[in-house]
Amino acid sequence: MAEINIPIGPIEAEPYDAIRKGPGESLTAANRTALSTALRGLELGAYDEDIVGWLAGWEPSVVAVVCAWLHRARAAGPIPAAPGHRGGPELDPAAEAETLAEQLRTWQADNDLPTDAQVWTRHGTGPWTPIRPVEIGEAA
Structure with a gap:
């Protein structure tokens, strides 16, 4: 043994x-x-x-x-939930989705990225230009 x-x-x-x-x-x-x-x-x-x-x-x-x-x-023992904890019985999917959407909008604004529902491209350091409109939920 x-x-x-x-x-x-x-x-x-x-x-x-x-x-x-x-x-x-x-x-x-x-x-x-x-x-x-x-x-x-x-x-x-x-x-x-x-x-x-x-x-x-x-x-x-x-x-x-x-x-x-x-x-x-x-x-x-159990680890207390950290700020931004994802999961567990206290999870509210709608609130979580809104929090993530707000974080994305903030990140886009902080990085000078377009925030509307279009596929964009950028060549080098030139301006962002739309490729084509995209419907919400459609794969880009």
């Missing part, structure tokens, strides 16, 4: 001895055990499992660092 000793704090040097395979066990199996422990309680999909398998093929010290991050993230 694998011997797993994942660091609990910030890692300053490569943790060579954090994951050791047991007698007759492969490094991949030992790594998978460490990852499974770090991911315990999480629902994983098929692609998640594929990535666990992929990570298990890396060097044990790399897997140990990833496991340490997962353990430390769990210990830290």
Whole structure:
């Protein structure tokens, strides 16, 4: 059986001895055990499992660092939503769309870009000129 000793704090040097395979066990199996422990309680999909398998093929010290991050993230608890947080139950799609539209208009104005619904081109530093009108929702 694998011997797993994942660091609990910030890692300053490569943790060579954090994951050791047991007698007759492969490094991949030992790594998978460490990852499974770090991911315990999480629902994983098929692609998640594929990535666990992929990570298990890396060097044990790399897997140990990833496991340490997962353990430390769990210990830290939920992360408060940052300004501009996208997602979560408090998401209001209409307000989000308006916020993004306002950010786009501000960026266009700040960068002297056209703001109407036309496809524009610019040659070198010359003026912006329309190529053809575009209907809202039409691919340019």
